[in-house]
Amino acid sequence: MEVIFILIAISLILAGSFLFLFFRAMKGGQFEDNHTPAIRILFENKQSNKSKKVPTPKSK
Secondary structure: OHHHHHHHHHHHHHHHHHHHHHHHHHHHOOOOOOOHHHHHHHHHHHHHHHHOOOOOOOOO
C-alpha cells in the first residue's frame, strides 16, 4: 500500500515539472511562429496535388 503513495507522489512531481516546463517555453516564445502562416498559402496547392490521384489514360 505504501508503494501506491510513492508512485502517486512521483507522478504528481513529474506532471508538475512538465507543466512548469510547458509554461516556461510558452513564456520564452518558443511556440510563436510568425513566418510560417504567411507562406503557408504558397505551399498549400503543392501538398494537395500530391494527395490526389490523377487517372492516367490507358494506351492501346
